[in-house]
Amino acid sequence: MSSDDENSVLKVEDLGVAYGAYEAVAGLEFNIRRGEFVAILGPSGCGKSSMLNVISGLRAPSRGRVFVENKELFTPKSKAPRLGYVFQSHRLLPWRTVRQNLEIALAPSAVPRSEWNRKIDEILEILHIGQFKDSWPLRLSGGQRQRVSIARALVVDPSYILMDEPLSTLDEVTARSLRQELTGICQRTGATVVFVTHSVREAVYLADRIIILTRGPARIYEDYTVPLKRPRDYDDPRISEIESEIVARVQAPWGLGNAEDRDVA
Numbered sequence: 001m002s003s004d005d006e007n008s009v010l011k012v013e014d015l016g017v018a019y020g021a022y023e024a025v026a027g028l029e030f031n032i033r034r035g036e037f038v039a040i041l042g043p044s045g046c047g048k049s050s051m052l053n054v055i056s057g058l059r060a061p062s063r064g065r066v067f068v069e070n071k072e073l074f075t076p077k078s079k080a081p082r083l084g085y086v087f088q089s090h091r092l093l094p095w096r097t098v099r100q101n102l103e104i105a106l107a108p109s110a111v112p113r114s115e116w117n118r119k120i121d122e123i124l125e126i127l128h129i130g131q132f133k134d135s136w137p138l139r140l141s142g143g144q145r146q147r148v149s150i151a152r153a154l155v156v157d158p159s160y161i162l163m164d165e166p167l168s169t170l171d172e173v174t175a176r177s178l179r180q181e182l183t184g185i186c187q188r189t190g191a192t193v194v195f196v197t198h199s200v201r202e203a204v205y206l207a208d209r210i211i212i213l214t215r216g217p218a219r220i221y222e223d224y225t226v227p228l229k230r231p232r233d234y235d236d237p238r239i240s241e242i243e244s245e246i247v248a249r250v251q252a253p254w255g256l257g258n259a260e261d262r263d264v265a
């Protein structure tokens, strides 16, 4: 049994993911605690989505163990974790209104039906989209739709929320405004977040901690605590400095150094 840490929300031990003989993730270890905002940073194709499929309970790992609130996933007795998921694309049902999309997420959740209206109103308000409650998703802008998908993840009182590059398809101005609000929204709702990104700057700006992966098969290169207080300013020169330091450090583990470094992994 893993040693119990009562604030542990998501813990993985020696986590590996393979597709046949091809190894995508090779032995990750981390422990994410209640209320933390953790970025998982790695180059495209390194195995981030593969890891997310496992820690969301969708796919059993090829090796290692996953614990949610100290209970092991993927055993015969395991229950599906309560979680919210925000994907790169919004994945809203176009033939359902915003409110109905949130209700579909609430239906299998533990939130009693008598609470739904209040919770939906509250979460849409926090995301500044209360006026779109009865709108169709296709009538909204890209940024508004992604706000709805974040609301849908938060409304179910999840143990944790997984975000897989949720801002990467938005234009930069829209992405900035949502990025600026995101950590405040998570703090207000007490959410624990695992935020996957390939953007170093985004990780530094948003996260309490950055788990930096190597290129595939993904291993942990560094578990880095961001030494910046909140609120943060995206244009803060300290963010640029830390970004540059990390970019310099990941050249070799991301396979980007000069030719001599290239075959280390």
Ligand SMILES: Nc1ncnc2c1ncn2[C@@H]1O[C@H](COP(=O)(O)OP(=O)(O)O)[C@@H](O)[C@H]1O
Binding pocket: 019, 022, 024, 042, 043, 044, 045, 046, 047, 048, 049, 050, 051, 216
């Ligand atoms: N279902 C699958 N079958 C075989 N290979 C896969 C599958 N899904 C992903 N891969 C491969 O595993 C590696 C990691 O992919 P992925 O986890 O999507 O990376 P990332 O999200 O970091 O871009 C890639 O080389 C990808 O081609």
Ligand SMILES: [Mg+2]
Binding pocket: 048, 049, 164
């Ligand atoms: Mg991916």
